[in-house]
Amino acid sequence: MACPTVEAAAASVGINRRTLHRWLNDAAFAQALNAAKAQSTRHATRRLAGALGKSVSSVIHLAEMCEDDATRLRAALAVATMLRELSEHGDFEERLSALEQLQERGR
Numbered sequence: 001m002a003c004p005t006v007e008a009a010a011a012s013v014g015i016n017r018r019t020l021h022r023w024l025n026d027a028a029f030a031q032a033l034n035a036a037k038a039q040s041t042r043h044a045t046r047r048l049a050g051a052l053g054k055s056v057s058s059v060i061h062l063a064e065m066c067e068d069d070a071t072r073l074r075a076a077l078a079v080a081t082m083l084r085e086l087s088e089h090g091d092f093e094e095r096l097s098a099l100e101q102l103q104e105r106g107r
Helices: 006-013 015-025 027-065 069-106
Strands: none
Touching: 006 015, 006 069, 015 027
16 A cells, blocks of 8 residues: 555565556455555544644644744634635535435435
8 A cells, every 4th residue: 555556566565566466356355455545544534633633723823923924824824724624524524424324214
């Protein structure tokens, strides 16, 4: 998952690239790879969520306390952008959850 190409991935684990291509076409391997990617994404998301509060505090501090007008403006705009994006994400999660519940009821 960390390598930029199939060739690099094959070389990193000491196999021929054709072998890895063959594995990628195998349903069980592809499913395991996708599960590992999803787990990695969940882990990264948890780490980012854990740092979010500190990040927001830092941006707000810059917006309020920085002596440089340009930096204060960028920080203030960043606060607004962060709020909008978090709100949109929350709205998306709610809509997705509602759709999943509808789908479950329809089964």
